[in-house]
Amino acid sequence: MPILDLAKTRWQFRDTTAKAWLPATVPGCVHTDLLRARQIPDPFFGTNELDLQWIEERDWEYRASFKITAALLAESEIDLVAEGLDTVATVYLNGKRVAATDNMFIGHRWAVKKLLHAGANELLIVFSSALRYIRENRTDFIVPCEFNDPVGSCVRIRKQQCQFGWDWGPRFVTAGIWRALRLEARSVNRLAAVRVTQTHTGSPARPAVSLTLAPELARAEQSVTYWVTLTLNGHVVAESDDLSVEIPSPQLWWPAGQGAQPLYDLTVTARDSAGRELGTITQRLGLRTIVLDRHADQWGESFQFLINGRAVFIKGANWIPVNSFVADLTRADYARDLRAAVLANMNCMRLWGGGIYESEDFYDLCDELGLLVWHDFMFACTLYPGDAAFLASVRAEADYQVKRIRHHACLALWCGNNELFQLNEKVLRENPAYRRAYDDVFHGVLPAALAEHDNVTPYWPTSQWRGDWSHDNTHETGEKRGDTHYWDVWHARQPVKSYEKWALRFCSEFGMQSYASPETQATFAAPGDDNVFGPTMENHQKNRGGNQVILDYVSRRYRFPKSQDDLIYLSQLNQAYCMSTGVEHYRRLMPRCMGAIYWQLNDCWPVASWSSIEFTGRWKALHHIARRFNAPALVSAHVPGDETPIIGNYRRSTANEVRLYTVYDAPVSAKGLLRWDLFTLDGDIVLTGQKNVTLRHGESTRQKTLDLAKLLATHNRDRVYLRMALDIDGVTVSEETVFLAAPRFLNLPRPKKTAATIKLLTPTKALIAFTSPVFQHRFVFDLPGVAHLTSDNYFELYPREKKEVVVEFTKPVTKAQLTAALRFHSLVDTYA
Numbered sequence: 077m078p079i080l081d082l083a084k085t086r087w088q089f090r091d092t093t094a095k096a097w098l099p100a101t102v103p104g105c106v107h108t109d110l111l112r113a114r115q116i117p118d119p120f121f122g123t124n125e126l127d128l129q130w131i132e133e134r135d136w137e138y139r140a141s142f143k144i145t146a147a148l149l150a151e152s153e154i155d156l157v158a159e160g161l162d163t164v165a166t167v168y169l170n171g172k173r174v175a176a177t178d179n180m181f182i183g184h185r186w187a188v189k190k191l192l193h194a195g196a197n198e199l200l201i202v203f204s205s206a207l208r209y210i211r212e213n214r215t216d217f218i219v220p221c222e223f224n225d226p227v228g229s230c231v232r233i234r235k236q237q238c239q240f241g242w243d244w245g246p247r248f249v250t251a252g253i254w255r256a257l258r259l260e261a262r263s264v265n266r267l268a269a270v271r272v273t274q275t276h277t278g279s280p281a282r283p284a285v286s287l288t289l290a291p292e293l294a295r296a297e298q299s300v301t302y303w304v305t306l307t308l309n310g311h312v313v314a315e316s317d318d319l320s321v322e323i324p325s326p327q328l329w330w331p332a333g334q335g336a337q338p339l340y341d342l343t344v345t346a347r348d349s350a351g352r353e354l355g356t357i358t359q360r361l362g363l364r365t366i367v368l369d370r371h372a373d374q375w376g377e378s379f380q381f382l383i384n385g386r387a388v389f390i391k392g393a394n395w396i397p398v399n400s401f402v403a404d405l406t407r408a409d410y411a412r413d414l415r416a417a418v419l420a421n422m423n424c425m426r427l428w429g430g431g432i433y434e435s436e437d438f439y440d441l442c443d444e445l446g447l448l449v450w451h452d453f454m455f456a457c458t459l460y461p462g463d464a465a466f467l468a469s470v471r472a473e474a475d476y477q478v479k480r481i482r483h484h485a486c487l488a489l490w491c492g493n494n495e496l497f498q499l500n501e502k503v504l505r506e507n508p509a510y511r512r513a514y515d516d517v518f519h520g521v522l523p524a525a526l527a528e529h530d531n532v533t534p535y536w537p538t539s540q541w542r543g544d545w546s547h548d549n550t551h552e553t554g555e556k557r558g559d560t561h562y563w564d565v566w567h568a569r570q571p572v573k574s575y576e577k578w579a580l581r582f583c584s585e586f587g588m589q590s591y592a593s594p595e596t597q598a599t600f601a602a603p604g605d606d607n608v609f610g611p612t613m614e615n616h617q618k619n620r621g622g623n624q625v626i627l628d629y630v631s632r633r634y635r636f637p638k639s640q641d642d643l644i645y646l647s648q649l650n651q652a653y654c655m656s657t658g659v660e661h662y663r664r665l666m667p668r669c670m671g672a673i674y675w676q677l678n679d680c681w682p683v684a685s686w687s688s689i690e691f692t693g694r695w696k697a698l699h700h701i702a703r704r705f706n707a708p709a710l711v712s713a714h715v716p717g718d719e720t721p722i723i724g725n726y727r728r729s730t731a732n733e734v735r736l737y738t739v740y741d742a743p744v745s746a747k748g749l750l751r752w753d754l755f756t757l758d759g760d761i762v763l764t765g766q767k768n769v770t771l772r773h774g775e776s777t778r779q780k781t782l783d784l785a786k787l788l789a790t791h792n793r794d795r796v797y798l799r800m801a802l803d804i805d806g807v808t809v810s811e812e813t814v815f816l817a818a819p820r821f822l823n824l825p826r827p828k829k830t831a832a833t834i835k836l837l838t839p840t841k842a843l844i845a846f847t848s849p850v851f852q853h854r855f856v857f858d859l860p861g862v863a864h865l866t867s868d869n870y871f872e873l874y875p876r877e878k879k880e881v882v883v884e885f886t887k888p889v890t891k892a893q894l895t896a897a898l899r900f901h902s903l904v905d906t907y908a
């Protein structure tokens with residue numbers, strides 16, 4: 077089938093009020109084209125965002141002239157295939173109107189042979205202003221409550237909602253050809269899709285899997301034959317002209333941490349009765365079953381994922397678009413953050429509903445890396461219209477996206493929307509019109525599309541939800557069933573310890589903000605213009621009062637820092653402390669709680685936010701520490717009680733006991749050694765102990781309770797810290813420090829000198845060892861200007877104990893270079 081990739085032709089664009097045409101890139105969008113043409117400054121720099129809002133009000137046109145060969149023109153059918161037009165577009169071919177669109181999430185195929193001619197042809201696509209569309213369409217639909225769109229009513233248009241602004245993202249309402257565009261010519265029928273149904277019998281130990289294939293042709297045709305080939309790592313494991321395939325010794329696909337991710341290549345070729353090829357489709361498959369297991373149990377109703385029959389505790393983060401401008405993202409852009417997620421021992425990404433249905437690269441990488449995908453449909457927070465045209469557009473969107481994504485091994489759940497019930501419960505319960513529109517989409521159109529195109533992947537109508545309308549979204553019901561978004565910490569300013577108040581079944585959102593590192597700030601704030609409370613930083617903080625809330629939480633735990641860079645470090649330590657308090661609590665609750673997905677993994681521009689990976693790719697303290705609190709074998713401490721000042725601000729603490737847990741979710745059982753030591757800050761051991769433990773998959777076990785009341789009375793809680801560790805086969809696999817008071821009350825020892833030795837292992841790998849004469853908390857090292865990935869950071873340095881990290885570099889380095897660049901400090905260095 078001859079194909080002409082129109083992205084490769086020379087494109088131009090212009091504002092319809094302008095004369096001059098400028099060079100354009102397809103796929104792309106007007107903002108990145110204007111930037112490349114030096115018509116606008118960097119949208120992410122300073123407060124430029126505020127000066128670029130005029131773009132959303134303009135109409136933009138894109139044109140390309142292209143030649144088609146006689147061979148292509150000789151074919152009986154020629155389709156113009158557009159996989160994504162953002163958003164309100166009218167398509168003209170050689171001056172003739174082909175079609176109009178108003179949903180950026182639908183791919184289109186238009187028969188255009190009669191409009192084409194030999195030689196030069198011209199394609200023109202005019203994008204009308206989305207804002208004008210919103211003002212002129214569905215004007216009868218009034219949003220009961222707006223949550224993120226400062227102008228309003230962006231829900232009237234099917235478009236990446238966070239383009240209109242979000243509490244972590246800028247407002248850049250863009251337009252453009254954001255996905256592939258091509259001509260396809262043929263003179264025979266077309267193999268349009270192949271639906272694959274897996275049948276699993278046998279057990280995970282001795283699996284038996286067969287595939288049933290349902291090819292879909294562009295039009296019905298008799299006596300079409302098929303040839304099916306299934307390969308694994310290039311080796312043919314099955315071949316057949318039958319549409320059901322038995323797979324000999326099937327290799328099951330597992331999420332990260334539970335096993336391997338073998339991916340089979342399934343190739344199906346269709347031929348008509350004359351033997352002419354109608355098309356070949358290749359899909360990568362992971363053989364697995366994924367069930368959302370909701371059965372009645374002692375706590376209420378479970379909410380857990382069974383992968384190949386095994387209950388897996390979900391450890392992950394919420395995924396937002398990788399960039400405000402998503403059209404020209406590369407596989408490398410996706411791999412950077414997804415690989416980082418797996419390095420932090422995550423096994424799941426929640427693809428959040430205010431962004432986009434992602435690119436093939438995203439799903440492919442999640443398949444390869446073993447990252448399950450909780451996939452929201454693209455609806456978030458604000459209620460949506462329900463008129464017939466809207467429902468039809470949503471149906472076409474769901475049909476297109478479900479058929480595109482359904483075969484991916486990583487796909488674990490379809491979720492109707494993000495927080496529509498949570499944020500609009502009262503309106504939905506009291507206003508029948510809004511309720512009907514809601515039900516029509518999330519209990520009507522979407523489940524119907526799934527029933528037709530993917531009746532295997534479970535569906536959950538909204539997040540957070542308790543399973544049906546008879547349950548409200550209180551924390552009490554969250555302790556019994558469904559998934560919960562827990563925002564008492566941050567949005568309700570509750571103390572971090574409040575995570576431990578609720579034994580939730582599954583927490584799919586919770587978060588704490590931090591500032592981005594000085595290195596990332598330097599990408600958008602000129603020197604002297606980076607004060608965290610100054611105009612530029614306020615523009616790069618989209619949660620109202622967010623920069624002050626960060627300071628509030630930092631001040632609850634740490635001493636006042638001596639510089640802004642130290643404040644940034646403390647904000648990241650605080651964020652990590654909050655997320656480890658939450659995630660460890662949820663993991664200790666296993667199997668009552670079977671998932672913890674924190675808000676958010678990544679950023680779409682440089683900003684202060686809840687992310688653990690900065691827009692520049694730098695890992696915040698949280699991401700390094702997530703690697704530890706998501707570890708398959710975890711030692712975790714629960715310290716009941718808290719410190720609450722009484723009248724006169726006199727301190728009173730009820731935290732006198734430490735409960736040591738081991739939490740284990742690796743598939744193979746193990747023997748371990750649990751160790752604990754209570755040190756004074758001068759380094760004296762006042763209590764020590766150890767215990768042999770057995771670690772089994774899916775078990776959280778309270779192994780030891782340390783009653784420290786007497787020791788704290790003797791040694792003073794501000795002058796001690798507990799070190800706990802878990803060893804397996806003599807290797808420490810989990811270790812952490814437990815304080816019995818907030819670090820701001822501890823007079824941490826100041827190291828006279830921290831020894832650091834550097835050994836080059838290869839030109840791109842080094843072993844760096846740190847040794848400190850005294851205890852250092854959250855020791856961080858950096859090699860500014862030398863791109864690197866380290867095996868650990870923001871760790872504890874215990875007195876006179878060497879800590880080694882392996883550091884890998886993207887380019888060859890020298891020892892001298894590393895010695896010159898190496899910087900490090902710990903908590904005590906942040907205040908005078």
Ligand code: BMA
Pocket residue numbers: 242243244430456457494495585675
């Ligand atoms: C939840 C998410 C996002 C939001 C986040 C932080 O509401 O669903 O919409 O960005 O909290 O406020």
